[in-house]
Amino acid sequence: MPRKVFGRRVTPRGIISGLFAVGCVSAVAIFPSSCQTGGIGDPCVPEEEYRGNFSGFQVSQENIESRSFQCESRICLVNHFQGRVTCPLGQPNPADVGRLCASMDASCTGDGEKCTVSDTFGNECDDTHPCPAGFECDPNGFCRCDDASPCPTNYFCDNDRDGATNQCVLAVCHNENNCQVADGTPEANAGKVCCLPGTRTPVGTGVCGECAEEGFRNAENSVYCSCRCGVAEGQPEDENFNFCECPDGFECAEVRPNLGLGDEQLTGKYCVKTGDPIIKDGKIDPAAAAPQCGGVQGQTGGECEGTPIAGGS
Known part of the structure; x- marks a missing residue:
């Protein structure tokens, strides 16, 4: 019988980090802010954003963080996002x-x-x-x-x-x-700079503004807790890996093909938001990401994708 894990209804195959979740529950009373976890689709802040010299992600790339303590699955997926989650407008x-x-x-x-x-x-x-x-x-x-x-x-x-x-x-x-703050309006963040998450420490490099919501490349639609739901295309099934099944509103799509580089267990398919326009035939198409960036209400130019809109720079 299905049971609820990761904050949404999935089958028991979806349990990737049950021990972590139990440990987290028991620690909440002592450390309420250090063990907040999220279900599939819940927002997460990638670890790279805690570095002052990190200029942000590029929309042409994906990033799979496999040890995120913000996600019950331990997977924080950056699915072709531009900039920093915690700095929507970016900065020069x-x-x-x-x-x-x-x-x-x-x-x-x-x-x-x-x-x-x-x-x-x-x-x-x-x-x-x-x-x-x-x-x-x-x-x-x-x-x-x-x-x-x-x-x-x-x-x-x-x-x-x-x-x-x-x-x-x-x-x-x-x-x-x-x-700037992640949930601030463009008006509230205007004229402000990027800082490390949860601190007042400034970022010391340029950061692109995030892409428009319409193309699914904004933080809400492209950076979230996910889980691995299958091997990469052309690879043999791995009977020893505890794959998940995607909850409603998500589909299983190949995010990272197996090119023989890095950790093989991070390659393959992940739960991604249904309706993402860069899903092509069950796979994420990196070449389709940049054209979906759309208008950017923040820092543009240089290596940033997107076109400036009112309030952009």
């Missing part, structure tokens, strides 16, 4: 609009802005894992920089002030009250 590259800091005490011109660390570049080190050339292994186990260290482009060595981290950092001028 801080380096292009005068927001990049060359030191932590650099002057900022924006109202209430100060140099704020977006990302830290630093390797761990020990006797068996030495630092790259130009860095020294700190007793605390990280690679310590100095003024001559080859920090990445737009990063600098934070070593000339009280409280310095002695690591290469990416810092931008930022007002901590000026962050």
Whole structure:
């Protein structure tokens, strides 16, 4: 008899992470915000968005996160989405609009802005894992920089002030009250910047605005909890994998063909929203994604797909 898992009605084949779900329920009373899970189709924030130097996803690509603690299935699917889920309008590259800091005490011109660390570049080190050339292994186990260290482009060595981290950092001028939010209206998010999910830490790179809802390439329709429902086309059935069956409103379609690269158990078919226009003959057609981007009410240009609409840039 069917039973309800992942927040929707599916058959018992759909249970991929029952142990995780049980553990999550028991932990809610202690850690209410750390173990919120979602059913198939529920929204999720990909792990990459917690990196300050992540410029966002490209609509021509898919991403399958297989260890998402936001999803009971552990699968957060990014099905040809553009930008960051948590920054609907995107932002120009801080380096292009005068927001990049060359030191932590650099002057900022924006109202209430100060140099704020977006990302830290630093390797761990020990006797068996030495630092790259130009860095020294700190007793605390990280690679310590100095003024001559080859920090990445737009990063600098934070070593000339009280409280310095002695690591290469990416810092931008930022007002901590000026962050976009995922569920904000275009009007409410206008003029604000991208920040790491749930924080006031700014993103230090350019981000494309998300695509229009009409083509299913906006966050709501292309980034959500999913589950693996079959092997890739042409591959033998895997009797040892606990595939799911898709609930109402979803269909089983090939998202990632098996090209012999990466984890084979991430290839194959996943539950995707019924009506997605880039599903062709039971498969996701990557070439069809960009034309479906439509109007973008946010950052465009460069590698961004879509056309600017009112309020775009």
